Amino acid sequence: MQLIDGKKISSDILDEISLEVKVLKAAGKKVPHLAAVLVGDDGASQTYVAAKVKACERVGFESTLVRLPRSTSEKELLEKVSELNANSNIDGYIVQMPLPKHINEQKIIESISPEKDVDGFHPQSVGKMALNLPTYLPATPYGIIQLLKRYNIPTEGKHCVVIGRSNIVGSPMSVLMARNSNPGNCTVTLCHSKTINLKEHTLQADIIIIALGRPEFLTANMVKEGAVVIDVGITRVVSTQTKSGFKLLGDVKFDEVAPKCSFITPVPGGVGPMTIASLLMNTLLAVNSKN
Numbered sequence: 001m002q003l004i005d006g007k008k009i010s011s012d013i014l015d016e017i018s019l020e021v022k023v024l025k026a027a028g029k030k031v032p033h034l035a036a037v038l039v040g041d042d043g044a045s046q047t048y049v050a051a052k053v054k055a056c057e058r059v060g061f062e063s064t065l066v067r068l069p070r071s072t073s074e075k076e077l078l079e080k081v082s083e084l085n086a087n088s089n090i091d092g093y094i095v096q097m098p099l100p101k102h103i104n105e106q107k108i109i110e111s112i113s114p115e116k117d118v119d120g121f122h123p124q125s126v127g128k129m130a131l132n133l134p135t136y137l138p139a140t141p142y143g144i145i146q147l148l149k150r151y152n153i154p155t156e157g158k159h160c161v162v163i164g165r166s167n168i169v170g171s172p173m174s175v176l177m178a179r180n181s182n183p184g185n186c187t188v189t190l191c192h193s194k195t196i197n198l199k200e201h202t203l204q205a206d207i208i209i210i211a212l213g214r215p216e217f218l219t220a221n222m223v224k225e226g227a228v229v230i231d232v233g234i235t236r237v238v239s240t241q242t243k244s245g246f247k248l249l250g251d252v253k254f255d256e257v258a259p260k261c262s263f264i265t266p267v268p269g270g271v272g273p274m275t276i277a278s279l280l281m282n283t284l285l286a287v288n289s290k291n
């Protein structure tokens with residue numbers, strides 16, 4: 001069994017991006033500029049956005065954090081989005097989700113200029129991804145593709161079972177694994193809460209990608225010998241074993257599943273660190289596609 005070290009791969013990618021920024025600077029070109037819009041004071045969102053700003057600093061990107069109060073109306077947020085669309089100094093930006101209930105998230109996503117949609121959530125980006133055209137890939141699936149690629153995990157002709165069909169992880173993941181590319185070229189089964197006898201599917205899988213949000217859902221008796229298991233789930237649970245009083249659990253019962261796997265991602269330290277690296281890769285792409 002080989003552990004897939006997302007922390008290391010993410011750090012390697014940030015180093016590669018730093019080098020590219022140095023090259024841009026040396027050529028007298030503008031450094032990439034990523035902006036993030038944060039509405040309200042949700043704790044997890046603040047942590048994610050702070051980590052994105054910190055990663056920008058590490059690679060030498062310019063970054064802007066736009067903080068708006070929870071009371072911001074949909075109209076005010078749409079105005080901010082148009083401002084960012086028109087600001088030629090900003091190459092790409094994200095609007096951190098979830099948004100307060102009174103704002104229609106889909107309406108906001110659709111108002112982001114597709115050229116600056118580094119989260120890859122705009123319908124144009126999703127459509128291009130499905131057509132295998134160059135575009136911004138959504139961060140978490142893009143990160144998983146990078147892990148498979150950099151560990152040289154063969155995917156062609158394999159049976160990949162994706163569990164979970166969210167717009168940000170499961171659905172795009174199933175599309176990417178089925179595309180005619182490498183990684184890709186899998187036969188894909190997409191499972192969700194209405195799937196009957198999930199175990200029948202997972203037992204046939206060469207690759208399982210699970211994005212549910214149910215701690216330790218995937219057990220050893222659901223996995224065949226030699227499978228590759230990618231665990232996207234992150235759930236914070238109370239723990240008496242840690243100083244902080246909580247720990248993060250994935251969707252996989254790691255201790256019993258890992259011995260059966262050829263490759264497996266841990267939680268934390270697997271898929272999680274890849275998300276920010278993907279966002280920065282997309283921002284660099286935004287700049288390079290203009291040059």
Ligand code: NAP
Binds near residue numbers: 163170194233275
């Ligand atoms: P989500 O929107 O809640 O989607 C969960 C999916 O799981 C849904 O498609 C649901 O099916 C399916 N599901 C629920 N119960 C099931 C069951 N018993 N059997 C089969 N499928 C079932 O979740 P998400 O946003 O994709 O996130 C999933 C997990 O990944 C969460 O723990 C989240 O924190 C984590 N995550 C991590 C990262 C990262 O590492 N960077 C990024 C994003 C998300 P239905 O569609 O039928 O309801």
